[in-house]
Each structure stands twice: as structure tokens, then as C-alpha cells.
Amino acid sequence: MKKIILLFQLVCFSVTSQIVKTKTIDEGGSGPYKAIAATEKSLPDFTVYRPDNIKSAVESEGKLPVMVFGNGACADTSISHENLLSEVASNGYIVIAIGALKMENSPEWESTEAKLLIKAMDWIEDQAKNKNSDYYKNVDINNIASGGQSCGGAQVMATANDSRIKTYLMFNSGMGNMSMAGANSESKKSLHGPILYIVGGEEDIATNNALLDYERINHVPVAFANMLEGDHGGTFDEKFGGTFTRVALNWLDWQLKGKKKNASVF
Helix, strand or coil, X not given: CCCCCCCCCCCCCXXXXXXXXXXXXXXXXXXXXXXXXXXXXXXXXXXXEEECCHHHHHHHHCCEEEEEEECHHHECCCHHHHHHHHHHHHCCCEEEEECCCCCCCCCCCCECCCHHHXXXXXXXXXXXXXXXXXXXXXXXXXXXXXXEECHHHHHHXXXXXCCXXXXXXXXXXXXXXXXXXXXXXXXXXXXXXCEEEEECCCXXXXXXXXXXXXXXXXXXXXXXXXXXXXXXXXXXXXXXXXXXXXXXXXXXHHHHHCCHHHHHHC
């Protein structure tokens, strides 16, 4: 079994600070902008993964694209996915995941509703206009991705019609002929941007449904990436999120940052 070492950081802030708690994962990631996971005062039931120094990232990248994220089991914690989400943030993204920041793993969790992905987008839009926010004029609200793992992918589908979403990422997820989290096989009709499926081979219970989606979607571009021995957990528990992260970043950089050379990966 792989052993992952996480570096935790609890910081005290003044009462006027937006951030009330932070955590550092995988030493801040391997990207050019060391990332933190944060609890925002105005969004306590979510975790924001972001470059620690947003100003520095924006100076190099321009405004940062956004990904909202639904968790496996539709759980109210992203701790199982934090390696990948932090790594994405370290490459110049703002990631907003459903569920309050957890400093360490625990078996307790509650189910969440898909509409929280909408709440995340509403919040970052408001922050981008708030002169007192770290995100003021630093977020590219015209480039938002919606991603989710397993049941979280169904949450993506349930909210797919939101016009702010430019692209979708389905990790170990697919609707096929089933219904889940307010989505069903008809939800694919609401897609209005390119979608990527990343699954984990025959042992991944989502693979067959993802393949059905891939075969049926014909009104938007669709890509399918299959890690043959990834299983349903993929590489989320590996340092920096492993191969799943690398595939996702190639997609995000292509779709949200205009890096057209990444198209060759798909």
C-alpha cells in the first residue's frame, strides 16, 4: 500500500481575514504556484484549493480559471480527492469542492445535493466582483469547469445546463441508463461544452456506464481516457493525484487556457 505524507498547517488569522483555516497537501503540489486548501469565511461548507500567492500566479498566468468539484459518494468532504485538487490548483487554478475542509480523514460524512455546485459558481462570481476579496479581478469566470468523481459526476450531470460551465470532467463516473443525484440518462442532453471521461478499467464499476455515455453523446466533443488497472479509485490517493491529475490538467489547460497543443493527447 502506498504511503502518502501530508503536511498540515493550521494558521490563525485576524477577524477580518477571509481565510480562517488552511492545509497544505503534498508540500503544496508540483506546479509553479504552491497551493493551499482553505476554508473561506463566506463559504464554510466548501474547500477552496488555490495558489497560496494568487497575485504571483495571476502575474504569470493572467486571470485564473475555475473548477467546481463534486465528491465520490456525493459526500460532504473532498479529502479523498485533495491530492488531485491541490495539484490542479498548484498549476494556476481555483478549485472549489463541496464539503468543509478536513484536517485528517475520518469515516463520518453526509450526502450532499448537486445544487451546491451552482452555489460554488455563484460564490466565485461574487468574489470576482468584491474589491475586498483575494479573487477580485483575479478569476476568469468565463472559463469554469465542472468535475466530479463517481456520484459527484452525477452531480455534474444534474447541473450540466448551467451556462457558465465551459467543460466537464467525469472521474470514474457515467450515467448510462441509471439515475443518481438528480441526474439520469437524459441529462446528457444538457451538455453544452466538451466533456472528458476518466475511468479505471474493467474493475471500475463506472466504466460501462461511461462507455455508454461516450457512444451516445454526439452533440458536443467527448473524450474517453481509460487507465486499465486504475479501478474505481483511480490514482486519487497517489502523490499529486497521479496519472488522473496529469490527464485532467492536459484537458483543463486545453479547454480553459487555450493550450491547443494538448489536443494531441486526446
